[in-house]
Amino acid sequence: MDIYASTLSPALDIGAGCYLLLLTVLSIVGNLLVLVMAFKRSSKMKPPELLSVNLALTDLGAAVTMYPLAVASAWSHHWLGGEVACTYYALVGFFFGVASIVNLTVMAIVRFIVSLDLQSPKEKITWKKVKMLCIWTWLYALIWALFPILGWGRYGPEPFGLSCSLAWGQLKHEGVSFVISMFSFNLVIPTVIIICCYFGIAIKLYITYKNSMNSHRIPNIVKLHRRLLVIAVLISVGFICFWTPYGLVSLWSVFHDSSTIPPVVSLLPCMxxxxxxxxxxxxxxxxxxxxxxxxxxxxxxCLSSNLCNVSNGVNDNSIYMVSANVKPKVADRSDVQEITAVTMG
Structure with a gap:
């Protein structure tokens, strides 16, 4: 039996390939925009924003190094490249997946540290520290991705034959310790840390908001952090929700007979x-x-020249200094900080 042959129908293979192609285009365009925006604002960036750049790099890396091969394999009705390509694909996928969840965890911790004193103008996270955190994120992910190559765990094809990942079905015999450790350190513990950090931030913002009620005005810093908190929570919850179905199916394959899972059922969580x-x-x-x-x-x-014109509102001109002839007004602090921390969450 050819383990690299698709177990799906040709029509479903074509559909999966088209869906992956769409994901490839959207992911590359979207994450490149995040990187372009960060480059344009590089002189105004705050240190924690580098973590959002790092997160965009993990998503972009996955789309560029993995998805094209998966699209070609889907349209060929057979995994291309054999065992070598399968190991490469699984390693890269595991590498970027771990890097993403660790990066989200570090972001949550950093945001919690920043929220401890919202009014302080002093940078709590320096450029040196955040660069070290980014490097540590990649090294941590690389170590976990290399474990199956070194003999702890194993890579192999997915049940539907058009993708490769950890060989969950084989790990029930020789890699239970790897599965338990991997899920503990790369899903359960990071999820708990993320929940605790953002819950702590929410409490801090609530207390600050209550203390400001006597002044009949909510501080701009609270508004800013509330907006950034919403973005950060949505990003973290989204990642966990996207990967949870795949994790559950994978765990089922470890502790039960993976052949009982229909190929289509195993395909959907992966997509x-x-x-x-x-x-x-x-x-x-x-x-x-x-x-x-x-x-x-x-x-x-721009679809037309008018689309690129910056409006004459204070929030735009005073921040971007578009017109040298216009004396800029003092912009709302929350607007300025959102510009310099748009992807901080």
């Missing part, structure tokens, strides 16, 4: 998990007014 690389840029676009505004100002995205 759903891959969709996570498209999710973050959409969250930035729909929930961050400054990010949406900057995207619309990109000249190469």
């Amino acid at each position: 759903f998990a891959k969709s996570s690389t498209v999710y973050n840029p959409l969250i930035y676009y729909f929930f961050s007014q400054s990010f949406k505004r900057e995207v619309k100002q990109l000249s190469w995205l």
Whole structure:
């Protein structure tokens, strides 16, 4: 039996390939926009924003290095490249997946540290520290991705034959310790940390809001952090929700007979998990007014010259200094901080 032959119908293979191609295009375009926006604002970036750039790199890396091979295999009705390509695909997928969840965990911790004193102008996370955190994220993910190559765990084809990942069905005999450790350190513990950090931030914002009621005005800093908290929570919850179905099916394959799972059932969670690389840029676009505004100002995205014109409102001109002849007014602090921290969450 050819383990790299598709167990799906040709029509379903074509459909899966088209869906993956769509994900590839959307993920590359969306995450490139995040990186372009970060580059344009590099002189104004705060250190924690580098973690959002790092997250965009993990999503972009997955889309570029994995999805094209999966699309070609789906349209060929057979996994291309054999065992070598399968190991490569599984390793890269595991690598970027772990890097993403660890990056989200670090972001939650950093945001919690920043929220401890919202009024303090002093940077609590320096550039040196955040760069070290980014490097640690990649090294941690690389170590876990290499474990199956070194003999702890194993890579192999998915049951439906058009993708490769950890060989869950074989790990029930020789890799139970790997499965338990992997899920504990790369899903359960990070999820608990993320929940605790954002719950703590929410409590801090609530206390600050209550203390400000006597002044009959909610501080701008509270409004800002509330918006960033919503973005951060949506990103973290989205990633966990996208990957949870795949994790549950994988655990079932470890502790039960994987042959009892129909190929189509194993395909859907895999496709759903891959969709996570498209999710973050959409969250930035729909929930961050400054990010949406900057995207619309990109000249190469304009459908007409009017679309790229910056409005004469204070929130735009005073921040971007578009007109040198106009004396800029003092912008609302929350608007300025959102521009410099649009992807901080």
